[in-house]
């Protein structure tokens with residue numbers, strides 16, 4: 001019997017960010033392994049015209065939850081969606097709901113965050129820092145609370161090369177930052193943002209670091225742990241391989257490469273691609289919840305959930321395997337044949353951006369205009385290049401994360417728990433994982449049917465022929481222009497012609513047969 005699964009039985013669990021990528025997998029695993037848990041409270045806002053109930057309905061009816069429905073048929077009764085907006089005071093939770101949360105919650109998993117790299121500082125602080133502070137305040141009023149698990153990121157200190165399982169202070173206290181957001185206007189905030197984030201690449205990593213400081217400062221008597229995952233990718237094993245439902249991290253770039261938009265990226269092939277499957281992160285998170293509640297460590301423990309030091313894969317290997325998978329399972333209606341290159345040189349990268357990204361987009365838009373349609377490729381390409389430029393920081397560096405606490409936890413688990421809540425990435429076969437990831441992107445993100453693969457391959461063959469035709473035409477035009485302008489080119493041309501048309505020793509053309 002799994003001790004961790006048994007621990008969650010009968011518990012009331014509060015999850016923030018349950019509608020997000022990680023939150024959904026966390027809920028799924030909890031329901032599947034501990035169907036006798038009492039209730040999962042989720043803080044949900046309304047979005048895209050959907051009520052909180054409609055959002056929950058959609059999640060429970062998704063493919064991800066198919067297995068849960070077999071194990072826990074009354075899952076919809078055990079999930080209690082509470083309307084909440086983490087940007088509002090007291091999260092805009094009603095008094096009755098707040099009362100229930102305060103009196104019943106046993107465990108909190110705080111996953112909600114803004115993960116956008118370009119969020120204005122004010123918004124990133126509100127969600128990643130102030131909301132965390134408010135949630136801690138709520139937690140301190142929960143008499144039955146056994147553990148508070150905060151999800152951070154392994155990149156919260158990405159300005160360092162070696163990162164230990166400790167909280168590193170930021171120069172300006174989070175409380176001062178929170179206060180200043182109250183009275184500074186947006187223009188001033190924008191002006192001071194680069195100074196505040198310092199050598200971090202974006203407001204996301206900076207505010208996640210501030211969030212950790214808040215956890216440390218406001219922990220009081222709470223039983224707290226922090227989990228720092230690296231780049232979270234599709235599921236490895238559970239509930240099935242390759243599940244992914246958003247474009248963050250590598251997923252968006254896999255689509256861009258598979259559809260032939262992304263042809264080159266400034267990335268270091270030998271740099272470690274510190275990807276971690278989402279189900280691995282969830283298994284560690286649940287194990288940490290159990291350990292923190294049962295063993296009550298004296299201080300806040302930080303767990304790095306990374307793959308680089310256990311089972312490293314690099315970007316070169318990853319890119320190669322992604323392209324190899326496109327050969328077997330191409331995406332439908334590609335713009336160009338998938339063929340993305342890595343370059344480490346900024347100038348070469350700019351050259352390829354002009355030649356392989358912008359030029360084809362301009363030509364395609366010209367074609368759209370000629371055929372009376374609205375041009376759109378240049379705009380799309382500009383957005384893609386902007387996205388790529390934001391991710392470049394992470395694909396040109398390697399980090400070392402110490403994993404003492406994660407390894408300690410692994411050794412504390414019973415063999416059964418090590419199996420059910422497996423977070424040992426040494427067992428991960430990268431080639432298989434990446435292949436399943438690409439397949440998952442095709443199936444669950446692009447919603448493409450496997451039956452369309454022959455047609456997709458046929459389309460790629462057509463694109464290859466167009467490519468050859470286009471290149472030949474381009475070569476001929478360039479050559480024709482060159483001979484018109486250069487005597488030397490003309491001499492070379494006549495020399496070749498003579499060599500080809502007049503057999504050696506003869507000045508007569510070859511007779512046509």
Ligand SMILES: CCCCCCCCCCCCCCCCCC(=O)SCCNC(=O)CCNC(=O)[C@H](O)C(C)(C)COP(=O)(O)OP(=O)(O)OC[C@H]1O[C@@H](n2cnc3c(N)ncnc32)[C@H](O)[C@@H]1OP(=O)(O)O
Pocket residue numbers: 115116117118153154155230231232247248249250251252253254256257318319320322323340383384386387390391394395
């Ligand atoms: C052979 C090649 C193989 C390639 C493999 C190489 C892979 C390298 C991957 C490196 C990943 C490094 C990630 C590092 C993560 C750090 C870990 C964390 O904690 S951080 C946690 C992880 N956090 C993150 O990863 C956040 C990263 N993302 C962001 O911050 C923002 O999306 C943005 C600033 C990039 C774009 O903002 P903005 O322009 O305002 O627009 P929107 O957001 O509204 O989207 C606009 C359009 O772009 C689309 N799209 C979106 N994302 C991607 C993508 N990744 N990609 C491509 N496309 C993407 C989106 O669908 C939309 O399309 P459409 O609907 O218009 O057609």
Ligand SMILES: NC(=O)C1=CN([C@@H]2O[C@H](COP(=O)(O)OP(=O)(O)OC[C@H]3O[C@@H](n4cnc5c(N)ncnc54)[C@H](OP(=O)(O)O)[C@@H]3O)[C@@H](O)[C@H]2O)C=CC1
Pocket residue numbers: 016017018019020021022023043044045046047084085086087110111112113114115127151152153154208228229230231232233246248249
């Ligand atoms: N994905 C990754 O690569 C990594 C993620 N992490 C961390 O893991 C955690 C989960 O990330 P992930 O699941 O990928 O992120 P997602 O963007 O998929 O999910 C974010 C969640 O936060 C919720 N949320 C955002 N703003 C609000 C708000 N104002 N009120 C209520 N809820 C809100 C979202 O709700 P809604 O659906 O309504 O938008 C969503 O449920 C985050 O803390 C992140 O920093 C760490 C390392 C890597």
